[in-house]
Amino acid sequence: MIGIYVQEERFDAGVMQAPLHALGGGAVASFTGIARADHGEGGDVIAIELEHYPAMTVAALEILARQAEQRWGLLGSVIIHRTGRIAVGEEIVMVAAAAAHRAAALEACAFLIDRLKTDAPFWKKEIYAGGSSAWVTAKDTDTARADKWD
Amino acid sequence: MQIIYFASVRETVGRDGDEYDLPDGIQSIDDCLTWLSAQSSAHAAAFANPEKLRFALDQQMAKSNASLKDARELAIFPPVTGG
Numbered sequence: 001m002i003g004i005y006v007q008e009e010r011f012d013a014g015v016m017q018a019p020l021h022a023l024g025g026g027a028v029a030s031f032t033g034i035a036r037a038d039h040g041e042g043g044d045v046i047a048i049e050l051e052h053y054p055a056m057t058v059a060a061l062e063i064l065a066r067q068a069e070q071r072w073g074l075l076g077s078v079i080i081h082r083t084g085r086i087a088v089g090e091e092i093v094m095v096a097a098a099a100a101h102r103a104a105a106l107e108a109c110a111f112l113i114d115r116l117k118t119d120a121p122f123w124k125k126e127i128y129a130g131g132s133s134a135w136v137t138a139k140d141t142d143t144a145r146a147d148k149w150d
Numbered sequence: 151m152q153i154i155y156f157a158s159v160r161e162t163v164g165r166d167g168d169e170y171d172l173p174d175g176i177q178s179i180d181d182c183l184t185w186l187s188a189q190s191s192a193h194a195a196a197f198a199n200p201e202k203l204r205f206a207l208d209q210q211m212a213k214s215n216a217s218l219k220d221a222r223e224l225a226i227f228p229p230v231t232g233g
Binding site for chain 1: 154156157158206209210211223225227228229230231232233
């Protein structure tokens with residue numbers, strides 16, 4: 001079972017991963033990414049704006065989910081990513097994996113979020129309290145983390 | 151060919167995309183960038199640092215030396231920053 005969701009609306013991480021509980025395995029792991037209360041060059045971040053490539057996004061996430069399923073023998077996985085304006089403190093993304101045992105579920109989760117950050121067509125812009133904004137630039141550390149799954 | 155832009159590339163070019171009949175001889179994404187840069191100063195500014203750009207051909211990530219052969223849509227964007 002693979003569930004892929006790309007949406008503007010908020011989501012409840014517990015509700016979204018609940019279907020993974022019923023697949024017969026003994027482990028469900030998840031990661032939820034939150035819009036952080038950062039302080040950037042333009043001041044305090046109050047929100048982020050997420051742009052994506054609608055014709056490609058779901059397919060790119062599905063590829064990641066299938067890779068994780070094969071590599072760790074998952075029973076199921078869920079990836080949900082929001083787009084549009086996301087206020088600080090709100091959820092941006094959740095990845096979750098169900099497996100027979102915890103090691104596979106935990107590793108698959110780390111793989112999904114590390115690879116999502118380098119392989120899925122999303123772009124973040126920080127919105128500052130003063131009204132200005134700036135695109136977030138990709139970090140070499142994210143590329144290094146994603147590459148270690150090669 | 152349909153050419154679409156995202157994020158900072160879209161803002162620098164000043165629009166979401168372009169549709170061009172590319173001249174013969176434009177075979178790779180690299181060739182296309184050189185040709186696009188000659189179309190306007192905004193295009194030139196957006197593609198001034200090609201090593202900082204990423205690409206997709208028909209919705210699949212592609213390297214800059216990839217052949218455009220048979221592709222219908224080229225997307226040009228900065229490195230992704232989701233998650």
